[in-house]
Amino acid sequence: MVTMAAALGLTVGVSGCGADTTADAGSITLTVVATNYGDSVHKNSLGYWDRAGLAFQSSHPGIRVVAKVYPADTVDAKVAELVKRGKAPDIVQTGSYAEYASKGLLYSADELLSIPVQAGFVPSLAQAGEAQNAQYGLPFTASTRLLYYNKDLFQRAGLKPPTTWQELLVAARVLKAQGVKYPIAVPLGPEEAEAETLMWLLAGEGGYTDDAGSYDFTADANVSTLNWLKSNLVAEGLTGPVAPGKLNGSQALKAFVDGDAAMVNAPLSLMRQIEDSTLNVPYGTVPLPSRTGKTVPTMGTADWTIAFKQRGHRKQIGQFLDFLYGDKYVTEQAAEYQLLPVTVTASNAMRADKRYRSLWNGLDTLTNMDLYPLSDTNWARVAAAIRSKIGASVKPGGDPEAVLASIAKAAR
Numbered sequence: 001m002v003t004m005a006a007a008l009g010l011t012v013g014v015s016g017c018g019a020d021t022t023a024d025a026g027s028i029t030l031t032v033v034a035t036n037y038g039d040s041v042h043k044n045s046l047g048y049w050d051r052a053g054l055a056f057q058s059s060h061p062g063i064r065v066v067a068k069v070y071p072a073d074t075v076d077a078k079v080a081e082l083v084k085r086g087k088a089p090d091i092v093q094t095g096s097y098a099e100y101a102s103k104g105l106l107y108s109a110d111e112l113l114s115i116p117v118q119a120g121f122v123p124s125l126a127q128a129g130e131a132q133n134a135q136y137g138l139p140f141t142a143s144t145r146l147l148y149y150n151k152d153l154f155q156r157a158g159l160k161p162p163t164t165w166q167e168l169l170v171a172a173r174v175l176k177a178q179g180v181k182y183p184i185a186v187p188l189g190p191e192e193a194e195a196e197t198l199m200w201l202l203a204g205e206g207g208y209t210d211d212a213g214s215y216d217f218t219a220d221a222n223v224s225t226l227n228w229l230k231s232n233l234v235a236e237g238l239t240g241p242v243a244p245g246k247l248n249g250s251q252a253l254k255a256f257v258d259g260d261a262a263m264v265n266a267p268l269s270l271m272r273q274i275e276d277s278t279l280n281v282p283y284g285t286v287p288l289p290s291r292t293g294k295t296v297p298t299m300g301t302a303d304w305t306i307a308f309k310q311r312g313h314r315k316q317i318g319q320f321l322d323f324l325y326g327d328k329y330v331t332e333q334a335a336e337y338q339l340l341p342v343t344v345t346a347s348n349a350m351r352a353d354k355r356y357r358s359l360w361n362g363l364d365t366l367t368n369m370d371l372y373p374l375s376d377t378n379w380a381r382v383a384a385a386i387r388s389k390i391g392a393s394v395k396p397g398g399d400p401e402a403v404l405a406s407i408a409k410a411a412r
Contacts (some may be wrong), residue, residue, distance in 0.1 A: 027104040028316045032396045033066035033082070034093040037141075045069050048333060053359020063316050070369035076104035090317050097129065097137035097338070107307040109135040117325050120343045125302055125367045137304035138321065141333060141340035143267045144300045145199050146285040153180055154284075161286045164183045164293040165203075170261075172238040175262045181243045182240030182261035183251075184233060188391040191248035193209035194372065196384045197390050199265050199299040200225050202370055203290045205298075208382075209373050217404040226393045226400035228291075234394045237346045240279045241258060257281060267301070268362050270299065270337040275324040277383045285361045300369035300399045302342070334359070342368060378411055 032053075038044025046069055053065035070078050072095070073400075079092050088105065089376030094403065097263045100106050109118050111127075118126075129137030132203055149161055156172075162168035169247055172183035187196050201207050210216040233239050240261070252269055255261035264270075265288055274281055276368040288294045305324075323329075333339065340362050341347045350356040351363045356369045373379055385407045393403035 005012050013324050017127075020186055025200055025205050027062050027064055028082075028313060029064045029066055030091060030313060030320055031089040031311075032065060032091045032194070033075065033079055033089040034067055034069045035072050035095070035338075037072075037333075042191040048336070050327070051332075052315070052324055052329050059323075060319060063319065065320060073076060083308070086310070088310040090311055091305060091307050091320070092280055093140050093303065093305050095303050096374060096380075097304050098131050098375050098379065100306060100308070101134075101136040102129045102377050105308055105310070106136045107309055107314055107317065112307055112319075112321055113315060113325075114322050115137070117322050120325070120345060122342055122344055122366050124300070124367065124371070125342050127149055128302060128371040129304060137302075137306060137374070140303045141302060141339075142271070142302045142304045142342055142366070142369075143370060144340065144342040144362045145195060145265050145288070146298075146361055147288045148256060148264050148266050148270060148283050148285055150259065150262045151258070151282040151284050153178075153237060153259075156340075160307070161284060162289045163286075164289050165232075165291050168289050169232055169238075172263070173235060173236065176236075176238055180260075180262045182264075183238045184238045184240075184263040185247065185252035185255050185261040186229065186233060186244040186394075187247045187249045187252040187264075188244040188394065189246055189248040189251070190391075191250060192386045192387070193217070193390050194386040195266055195299065195301070196249065197386055198370070198372070199288050200229060202297050202299055203288045205291065205294070205296060207370060213373065215373070215376075215408060217408040217411070219399060222402045222404055225291075226404070230394040230396075230400065232400055235396070243391070244394055256283075268340070268359060270360055271338050287361070287365065297368050297370035298365040300365065300371050349370055376411075382407070382410050 002155050027202055027255050031050065034045060034049055036045045049067040049069065053067060057064060075094050079094060082088055125139035126135060129135045130138055153175060159171045161176060175183040192377045198208060201222050206219050206221030206225055208215060208217065234244060252261065252264050253266055253273060256264045257274055259279055259281050274283060287298055303322065325343060327346045327349065330341045330343050331350060334341040334350065338359065341350055346365055347366055351360060389403055389407055392398050393400040
């Protein structure tokens with residue numbers, strides 16, 4: 001997520017809501033630190049916060065909103081720095097919440113939101129924002145991973161999108177025989193292996209946690225899934241010239257955009273990447289096939305809005321967030337960046353609107369989505385262990401059970 005401002009090392013403030021100056025007498029200034037979802041082609045998130053802040057201020061003249069946006073890879077460090085200095089923002093929009101919730105620094109959703117707004121979140125996302133029996137993470141955006149397939153390569157090979165692992169295996173064999181460089185790219189490299197791994201584990205009826213929410217890496221289903229990948233896709237050379245443990249997600253997506261990969265698991269934002277490329281590869285999307293074709297949860301991700309107690313602006317924060325979670329701004333954010341809406345009403349409206357047809361497969365996964373165990377304060381350490389170790393589980397001679405056991409130690 002590179003912007004001109006980020007490239008120049010600048011901090012961007014919401015221009016329409018005023019610079020970070022002393023508020024007028026009798027007014028309250030809400031400070032917001034947010035993630036920038038923009039890139040070199042599409043506008044950054046500054047405009048979104050500008051529009052929302054100005055519109056809110058027009059109906060709440062005693063409350064000003066001053067926002068700053070940062071690239072995704074620096075926003076957490078910036079927030080941590082502000083919190084350490086005793087200058088926590090009122091509102092932060094980022095990828096995690098558990099650490100601050102565990103320290104009692106955040107307002108809960110029921111301290112901030114009106115009942116209709118709190119009840120309007122997609123249930124799976126609201127539940128994923130809970131810690132210590134209260135919701136502290138308010139879902140801001142959501143995404144899912146789908147299996148993208150190259151329609152030209154599939155048509156040339158006489159193939160249909162697979163619905164089971166066996167169909168996927170047969171398709172990959174046919175594509176390899178036709179000279180496709182990556183019949184299916186499987187990025188288990190250190191960049192973001194926790195996403196690819198969770199997709200496959202869910203498809204194999206496993207996952208990172210058990211039904212009670214406790215880590216369960218060495219479950220039989222997980223071991224079986226990694227053994228299948230190693231013994232079939234990897235052993236037969238169907239994952240391309242780069243070993244999964246060395247292949248990063250960005251490389252896999254580039255291979256698909258360049259027409260070198262026939263299949264890849266990817267976020268919805270890959271649609272924008274394809275449209276912006278010169279090749280504009282014709283593609284389709286389906287959920288990653290499960291072992292038997294049975295419907296299983298789809299891997300999802302979410303970013304969150306959290307509200308810090310430090311400055312004591314509970315009422316004003318709640319008013320702004322009630323406004324921000326109206327359908328207009330929820331839909332606008334999702335549509336601009338190929339993300340999923342976080343409220344039921346916005347989701348239903350987008351699913352019924354042909355303008356958002358490209359997101360329909362993703363929208364259909366919202367009610368059956370499995371997210372990272374973000375409420376666990378150990379998750380960052382566990383995710384790092386997955387990134388560094390999981391690739392070894394599927395290499396020739398790899399031992400999936402031993403690798404999963406070593407990852408499980410990071411969760412203790």
